Amino acid sequence: MTPSGALALRAAYLERSLRPSDVVDAAIDQIARHDPNLHAFLYVGADQARAEAAVWDERYARAGSRETLPSLAGVPVAIKDNMCTRGVPTTCGSRILEGWRPPYDATVVTRLRDAGAIIIGKTNLDEFAMGSSTEHSALGPTRNPWDPSRVPGGSSGGSAAAVAAGFVPLALGSDTGGSVRLPAGFCGIVGLKPTYGRVSRYGLVAFASSLDQIGPFAGDVTDCALMLRAIAGKDPQDSTSADVPVPDYIAAIGEGAGGLRLGVPDEVVGPGVEPVVAEAVRHALDVFAAHGGQVERISLPTIEAALPAYYLIAPAEASSNLARYDGVQYGLRAPSEDLHEMYAETRRQGFGAEVKRRIMLGTYALSAGYYDAYYLKAQRVRTLVARDFEAAFRKVDVVVMPVAPTLPFAIGEKADDPLQMYLSDIFTIPVNLAGLPGLAVPCGFARGLPIGMQLVGRPFDESTLLRAAYAYEQATPWHRRRPPVAAA
Amino acid sequence: MAIDHETVERVAHLARLALTVEDRERFADQLGHILEYCARISALPLADVPPTSHVVPITTVLRADVATPSLDRDEVLAQAPAHQDGFFRVPRVLEGG
Numbered sequence: 176m177t178p179s180g181a182l183a184l185r186a187a188y189l190e191r192s193l194r195p196s197d198v199v200d201a202a203i204d205q206i207a208r209h210d211p212n213l214h215a216f217l218y219v220g221a222d223q224a225r226a227e228a229a230v231w232d233e234r235y236a237r238a239g240s241r242e243t244l245p246s247l248a249g250v251p252v253a254i255k256d257n258m259c260t261r262g263v264p265t266t267c268g269s270r271i272l273e274g275w276r277p278p279y280d281a282t283v284v285t286r287l288r289d290a291g292a293i294i295i296g297k298t299n300l301d302e303f304a305m306g307s308s309t310e311h312s313a314l315g316p317t318r319n320p321w322d323p324s325r326v327p328g329g330s331s332g333g334s335a336a337a338v339a340a341g342f343v344p345l346a347l348g349s350d351t352g353g354s355v356r357l358p359a360g361f362c363g364i365v366g367l368k369p370t371y372g373r374v375s376r377y378g379l380v381a382f383a384s385s386l387d388q389i390g391p392f393a394g395d396v397t398d399c400a401l402m403l404r405a406i407a408g409k410d411p412q413d414s415t416s417a418d419v420p421v422p423d424y425i426a427a428i429g430e431g432a433g434g435l436r437l438g439v440p441d442e443v444v445g446p447g448v449e450p451v452v453a454e455a456v457r458h459a460l461d462v463f464a465a466h467g468g469q470v471e472r473i474s475l476p477t478i479e480a481a482l483p484a485y486y487l488i489a490p491a492e493a494s495s496n497l498a499r500y501d502g503v504q505y506g507l508r509a510p511s512e513d514l515h516e517m518y519a520e521t522r523r524q525g526f527g528a529e530v531k532r533r534i535m536l537g538t539y540a541l542s543a544g545y546y547d548a549y550y551l552k553a554q555r556v557r558t559l560v561a562r563d564f565e566a567a568f569r570k571v572d573v574v575v576m577p578v579a580p581t582l583p584f585a586i587g588e589k590a591d592d593p594l595q596m597y598l599s600d601i602f603t604i605p606v607n608l609a610g611l612p613g614l615a616v617p618c619g620f621a622r623g624l625p626i627g628m629q630l631v632g633r634p635f636d637e638s639t640l641l642r643a644a645y646a647y648e649q650a651t652p653w654h655r656r657r658p659p660v661a662a663a
Numbered sequence: 664m665a666i667d668h669e670t671v672e673r674v675a676h677l678a679r680l681a682l683t684v685e686d687r688e689r690f691a692d693q694l695g696h697i698l699e700y701c702a703r704i705s706a707l708p709l710a711d712v713p714p715t716s717h718v719v720p721i722t723t724v725l726r727a728d729v730a731t732p733s734l735d736r737d738e739v740l741a742q743a744p745a746h747q748d749g750f751f752r753v754p755r756v757l758e759g760g
Binding site (some may be wrong): 276278279305356371372385414416417454466471477483486487494498503504505511512514515516517518519524526527531532534535538539542548552553555556557558559561593594609 | 693747753
C-alpha cells in the first residue's frame with residue numbers, strides 16, 4: 176500500500192521508495208477510473224502534472240538531504256475552480272466564465288508551486304461558491320464518496336470529495352460562510368477556514384470580500400498544518416492580508432490537550448441538531464476531558480441572528496462583486512445592438528438560479544428605502560456576533576460546535592428550498608462574520624456517513640486549533656477511515 | 664411577506680439582469696420568504712450597536728512605488744468576447760453620431 180498523506184509521501188520520496196511520477200500517474204489513473212462517478216474535477220491537467228513530476232523525480236534523485244527541497248515538493252494537489260490559474264480554465268462552476276483562461280495565477284497557486292506542489296486539476300463548486308451542496312454547479316453536481324446518492328457539502332465539494340476519495344492528499348477550497356468546513360465535515364476529512372487576512376485572496380474570484388478566505392483540505396491535521404504554512408502570510412497584492420508572522424504550525428502540534436479550555440455554547444445543543452450529530456460532539460468533548468482538557472459551558476446569545484444577517488451581508492457584497500460579469504472583458508456575451516440589453520441578457524443566460532437569487536437579494540437589501548432596514552441592521556448584528564465570541568474567548572481557548580446540524584443530505588433533497596439549504600451553515604456562518612479561524616475535523620460516523628466537529632479559535636490562533644485537533648485525532652480512529660471508492 | 668412583481672422588475676433592472684416570466688414568479692415568492700426570515704433581526708435591540716462592515720480595520724494601504732510588469736495586453740484581450748485596436752469592443756453607447 177502506498178502512503179496517502181502529504182507528509183508520508185515526502186518521507187517516501189526522500190528514502191527513494193517512491194517517486195513523484197509514480198504518485199502523479201496513480202492519481203491521474205484513479206481520477207480517470209473513479210471520478211466519472213463522483214465528478215470532483217472540472218479539469219485535469221495530466222500532461223503538465225506529469226512534466227512537473229518528472230522534474231521533481233530528478234531533484235529528489237539528486238537531493239542528498241531533506242533540507243534542500245521545499246515542503247510540498249512533488250505532492251499532488253487540487254484547486255477549487257474559483258482560484259485563478261494562468262492559462263488553465265477557471266470556470267467558477269458558471270456558464271458565464273466557460274472557456275475563460277486567466278492571464279495570471281492566484282497568490283495561493285504561486286505559493287503552492289513555490290512549495291513544490293504539483294497541481295493536478297481544478298475542482299467542482301457551487302456556482303461562484305454560492306451553495307452548501309455543490310448541486311448549484313452549472314457543470315453538474317459532485318457526489319459524496321461515502322454515498323454517491325448524497326451531497327458532499329459545498330461550496331468546495333469537489334476539493335473535499337477529491338481528498339476523501341484519495342485522488343489527492345491536499346486541496347484548496349474557499350470559505351465565505353462554511354464552504355470549506357461543511358464539505359470537510361460531510362466528507363470525513365480535515366478542513367480549515369483560516370482567520371480573515373491569514374491567506375491572500377489575490378486571484379480568488381470574489382464572492383463576499385469581507386468574508387471570503389481560502390483554506391486547506393487534508394486527510395489529517397498534520398497535513399492541514401503543512402498546507403496552511405505553505406499558503407499563509409502577507410501579500411502585497413491583497414491589502415486585507417495581514418502582516419502577522421506565520422508560525423511553524425507543525426512544530427507545536429503535539430503539545431496535547433492538557434490545560435486547554437474548551438467551551439460549548441448552550442445555543443448549539445438545541446432541538447435543530449440531529450441527535451447522532453449532538454451525540455458525536457458530546458463524545459468528542461469526553462475525549463478532550465479525558466486528555467486533560469477543561470470543558471465549560473459558554474453562551475453565544477446572538478448566534479441565531481447570524482444566519483439571517485449573513486443572508487443580507489453576503490448577497491449584498493456578491494451583488495456588487497458580480498457586477499463585473501457583463502459580457503465586456505471576458506466570458507460569455509449575448510449578442511445585442513443595445514448595451515443595456517447586452518448586459519442583462521448575458522447575465523440571464525450566464526448565471527444559474529442560486530446566483531441570480533443572491534444578486535437579487537443583495538441588490539434589494541442595498542437599494543434605496545431598504546438599506547437601513549436590512550443591510551445596516553445586518554452589519555449591527557455582525558458586531559454583536561463578534562462581541563459574543565470575544566466574550567467567550569475571555570473564558571476559553573477553543574469553542575466547540577458541530578460543523579453542520581445534520582448528516583450529509585440526499586442530492587435533490589434541498590435543491591428547491593433555498594432556506595432549508597441555508598440552514599446547513601448555521602454553525603459555520605457566525606465564524607465568518609467574526610473573521611475567526613474554524614477547523615473541521617471528523618468526530619464519528621452514523622449510518623455509514625461522517626460527522627464533523629468544528630473548533631473555533633481566537634484571531635490568528637490557528638496553532639491552538641491544530642494542536643487541539645491533533646490531540647483529538649491521536650485519541651480517535653476517524654481520520655483513518657476511508658470511503659468505499661478510495662478502498663476500491 | 665410577498666414581494667410584488669413590480670419590485671422584482673425594479674431590482675432586476677438595477678442588477679442588469681433580464682428575467683423570464685417564470686423567474687419573476689419564482690423570485691417574487693422565494694425572495695419574500697428569505698426576506699421574511701432575514702427580518703427576524705429587527706427584533707433585536709440594535710440602535711446603539713455600531714455596524715461592522717469589515718473585521719479588519721482597513722486603512723488605505725500603499726504598495727512600494729516600484730514599476731512591475733503589467734498583465735500582457737494581448738493575453739487579456741484574447742479572452743474578451745470582442746476587441747478592436749487594443750480596446751474592448753461593445754455595442755454603441757451614445758445615440759446618433
